[in-house]
Amino acid sequence: MFDAYGTLFDVHSVVELCDELWPGKGLLLSQLWRAKQLEYSWLRSLMRRYQDFAKVTEAALGYACAALELPLDDRRRRTLMAAYRELATFPEVRDALAALKSAKIRLAILSNGSPAMLRPLVDRSGLGRSIGTVLSVDPRKIYKPAPAVYRLAVERLKVPKSAIGFVSSNCWDACGAKSFGFRTFWINRSGAPVDALGAAPDHVIRSLAELPRLIRVPVS
């Protein structure tokens, strides 16, 4: 089971677009946008004021532009929100998922994204050929790392949690999944320290390419 944003899909692939709209500010905007998106998802979960991830993402964009004093009109807002439905996958994703699928491992996504955000992303990337189940937190009206989210996956997949391996590039997400009871794989692309949240990931790898070997699947 895979996280989507940052794990399969590169959220910073919007950097270039941001940089076209506001030359020289693309990286900064992209980073603040992503940081606020996560922060709002945690805060709204704690406040019990869930709003779907498209709205959270748009609110975070509004904040980031205001904080950086970048004028955001309707056209730019629509352009950037559309980009979020067309994120690029990381380069190793396709081959890694194909190797896992050919080993008869069931593949799924468990994401903060709303169904309306996830559908075009999965369709456009062609990942629907490998991934059979796409789950959104939306029915639970709370975001990761609340245990209710990981429990949703157990219920929908109808397998015990010990049979689920959860893969995320967000260390806090891997910690949350480990705390719930999944075997977890943290994709540490940037060489960051592990978060100290009382439940550490079982495996730390640098890219999805290491995954098939690690779970004893022959790589083609």
Add this chain to the structure above:
Amino acid sequence: MFDAYGTLFDVHSVVELCDELWPGKGLLLSQLWRAKQLEYSWLRSLMRRYQDFAKVTEAALGYACAALELPLDDRRRRTLMAAYRELATFPEVRDALAALKSAKIRLAILSNGSPAMLRPLVDRSGLGRSIGTVLSVDPRKIYKPAPAVYRLAVERLKVPKSAIGFVSSNCWDACGAKSFGFRTFWINRSGAPVDALGAAPDHVIRSLAELPRLIRVPVS
């Protein structure tokens, strides 16, 4: 009712000490430490893995030093954690609280800090002369902005929530308190945009000095 860290006490007053220990890195370390401290408080709350704020603060320091590749030995760790019990108050705090107290307004603190962190901070600053009640989230084993924290204040102060004015320099904290039902004052020291969390602060001010006038208390 006041938030403590960042509202009455300046968490970035540790910048200088950080800079003595690691010249040129003080501001960056201080900012990452604070950001991770908040992030861990939200994540642990969602994961239902509460740990008291001293431990969360120390874990955040460990992460920040590791991420910035700054060697953290026991002596430095103890020195920095001690500094957190000796934070400076913002310059206008003493006079503003004295003016409110002289108008017979009951003053309290509601903080994420553990009792063991808050006690020396309040004692050392002399704020105990104005502030009669110091409440920690600790009995609820969850952090702001969970409604259970704000409810604790209503129960302990034994007044209806509509009679409580809540003051915080953390916009998300003011939003959380507003969402719960307090009249809220956001101290926006840096001129940041308001967070989009579905409940905006009632009042936005630049410092505590504006508070006595705003709630119709004559300023000396």
